[in-house]
Amino acid sequence: MKPNTHKSNSETRRKFIKSTGIFAAGLALMPSLSIASESDKGMWSFLTGKQDDKLAVMGGKPLRTKAWQKWPMWNPQTDEKRVVDSIRSGVWSRAGIANEFEAAWAKTLGCKRSLTVANGTNALIVALHQMNIGAGDEVLVPPYTFIATVSAVLLNGAIPVFVDVDRETFQMDPDKIEAKITPRTRAILPVHILGLPCDMDRIMAIAKKHNLLVLEDACQAHLAEYDHKKAGTIGNAGCFSFQNSKNLPIGEGGAIVSNDDIFMDKCFAYNNYGYPAGTASGAIGNGSPMLGTKVRTTEYASAIGLSLLPYLETQTATRNENAAYLKAKIEKIPGIVPYKLYPKVNRAAFHLFPFRFQQQKFKGLSRAKFLKALRAEGIPCSSGYTPLQKMDFIKSAFESKNFKRMYTAAELNYEKYMENNKCPNSDILCDQEAVWFTQNMLLGTKSDMDDIATAIAKIYKNADELNKMG
Numbered sequence: 358m359k360p361n362t363h364k365s366n367s368e369t370r371r372k373f374i375k376s377t378g379i380f381a382a383g384l385a386l387m388p389s390l391s392i393a394s395e396s397d398k399g400m401w402s403f404l405t406g407k408q409d410d411k412l413a414v415m416g417g418k419p420l421r422t423k424a425w426q427k428w429p430m431w432n433p434q435t436d437e438k439r440v441v442d443s444i445r446s447g448v449w450s451r452a453g454i455a456n457e458f459e460a461a462w463a464k465t466l467g468c469k470r471s472l473t474v475a476n477g478t479n480a481l482i483v484a485l486h487q488m489n490i491g492a493g494d495e496v497l498v499p500p501y502t503f504i505a506t507v508s509a510v511l512l513n514g515a516i517p518v519f520v521d522v523d524r525e526t527f528q529m530d531p532d533k534i535e536a537k538i539t540p541r542t543r544a545i546l547p548v549h550i551l552g553l554p555c556d557m558d559r560i561m562a563i564a565k566k567h568n569l570l571v572l573e574d575a576c577q578a579h580l581a582e583y584d585h586k587k588a589g590t591i592g593n594a595g596c597f598s599f600q601n602s603k604n605l606p607i608g609e610g611g612a613i614v615s616n617d618d619i620f621m622d623k624c625f626a627y628n629n630y631g632y633p634a635g636t637a638s639g640a641i642g643n644g645s646p647m648l649g650t651k652v653r654t655t656e657y658a659s660a661i662g663l664s665l666l667p668y669l670e671t672q673t674a675t676r677n678e679n680a681a682y683l684k685a686k687i688e689k690i691p692g693i694v695p696y697k698l699y700p701k702v703n704r705a706a707f708h709l710f711p712f713r714f715q716q717q718k719f720k721g722l723s724r725a726k727f728l729k730a731l732r733a734e735g736i737p738c739s740s741g742y743t744p745l746q747k748m749d750f751i752k753s754a755f756e757s758k759n760f761k762r763m764y765t766a767a768e769l770n771y772e773k774y775m776e777n778n779k780c781p782n783s784d785i786l787c788d789q790e791a792v793w794f795t796q797n798m799l800l801g802t803k804s805d806m807d808d809i810a811t812a813i814a815k816i817y818k819n820a821d822e823l824n825k826m827g
């Protein structure tokens with residue numbers, strides 16, 4: 358069923374309104390009164406006050422006890438052979454299978470090259486390093502992201518400058534970028550956080566105007582698309598993570614993707630002790646011309662990637678379908694405001710499904726109590742990130758020996774840095790509003806999505822009582 362094909366049943370609607378009593382006032386605030394289908398009944402019976410089950414968190418029966426889709430998923434019959442073969446071959450360090458996985462990932466994204474590395478964090482570190490970003494440079498980052506986005510900047514000796522997010526999309530707000538650009542700004546590091554693409558047209562236009570590089574953190578955005586281009590392939594380079602929870606899991610792994618051969622050759626060399634690779638990093642037999650580290654992938658990890666990659670397309674389609682279905686349902690519940698996508702987003706990856714919880718519309722119920730109640734109903738959920746720009750790891754970098762040699766004391770004035778890097782919108786998401794469901798939940802059925810919506814409605818119905826419980 359498509360959410361926009363819900364038939365409006367005016368008769369049912371009139372009956373519901375008649376029977377709602379005091380809930381009629383609440384209903385008038387709702388964006389739509391249409392009863393979509395049979396499957397919406399659970400949700401509406403609570404919202405209209407018809408049903409009054411006790412919340413599980415208050416000793417009632419949980420709405421759901423059924424398990425959710427486990428992650429990672431693989432089929433022992435078809436997906437283990439490649440991995441077992443690679444182990445039995447005894448060739449475990451990177452070789453042919455790694456090359457094959459890299460070619461397959463580049464082809465999937467429609468870009469020229471992909472380099473698999475040990476993890477997404479090191480993909481970011483290596484990419485920034487080979488973009489020659491280091492001491493004295495500033496990189497624009499969003500605060501609403503995983504810590505590795507920002508650590509990668511600091512580990513290269515550059516300073517992360519935070520651009521606050523748009524709460525409606527959860528992404529770096531393009532309107533706030535230009536105010537943060539200084540003569541030291543070298544790059545923008547947009548993160549397609551939660552797997553929802555950033556407003557790349559705006560970001561690329563600003564980068565072009567100010568001559569900045571763009572490195573996309575697409576670690577949560579496998580197969581997401583903006584204007585029919587895959588996330589990670591729009592900027593100068595993109596980074597992915599294949600960590601176990603990610604939408605394409607290989608245990609630990611990451612990738613750098615780009616159309617720039619020279620850059621990719623340098624990344625390869627850097628990922629392999631600086632040994633010559635391709636044409637850009639010196640000829641084989643001449644010794645190592647450049648400094649390198651070692652963050653290589655393995656054959657068996659690449660074999661897992663090749664085994665699971667064929668599922669990614671259909672899984673992504675399912676996540677998109679279920680996300681749209683769930684969004685259309687829960688946005689009818691007062692106080693539940695799901696994510697918005699930018700107009701040019703064709704597809705998201707939905708590593709996470711986010712919505713904003715509005716406490717005042719839930720009779721003052723705190724988000725923590727809401728989450729606890731939702732979990733008790735059998736719906737796993739989380740409050741997501743905590744404010745990154747305030748975390749002490751940044752201070753610890755500023756206090757490090759290397760930073761003190763690279764920057765003046767005035768440049769490392771942490772109080773001043775904190776003052777210049779306030780992100781009130783991200784703080785509201787972190788501290789009050791954001792609620793996440795994980796991607797594996799979106800691989801279920803429509804009836805699984807109905808359970809989520811009904812459980813939220815059940816809490817809405819009982820919010821007053823739950824809130825008073827203390």
Ligand SMILES: *Cc1c(COP(=O)(O)O)cnc(C)c1O
Pocket residue numbers: 476477478479502503505506548550574576577597598599600609610611
């Ligand atoms: C997971 C993630 C990373 C880091 O990837 P790892 O493979 O865990 O090192 C970086 N950025 C974002 C946004 C991520 O979600």
